[in-house]
Amino acid sequence: MMSRAHWALLVSTLFMACGCGSSEEANFGSAREAYLEAMQAAQQGDAAKAIEGLTASLAAVPAAATYMERAKLYLAEGRQDEALQDCQAALELDPENEDVKWLLGEVKKPEKERFKGDQQAPPSSGK
Secondary structure, three states: OOOHHHHHHHHHHHHHHOOOOOHHHHHHHHHHHHHHHHHHHHHOOOHHHHHHHHHHHHHHOOOHHHHHHHHHHHHHOOOHHHHHHHHHHHHHHOOOOHHHHHHHHHHHOOHHHOOOHHHOOOHHHHO
16 A cells, blocks of 8 residues: 555656646656655665655655655654654644654654554554
């Protein structure tokens, strides 16, 4: 099943493929490319490169899903304050996003209490 982030990328790709947009198209293209490179870096274990790519993506097009991905990386790197800021930025863009609300709750917990029991995975993972 595709995540919201992957659906957003698919929609933006289709939008660009139809020739719609102008400067917005360039921004979406830059954001999409940076996001995909960041996700590849994250899968390869290069958190610094992934964070750099997500930061570039956010500079082009701020998106809640991108903030959430960067927050997860920040948290894994022990950068709790930055993870908290990204969760808050994501909620400003998408106040009803249950996955971001879940992650924000986990960020606020002491490190040893995070991702335990029924809070191990975001709400969307059970759908």
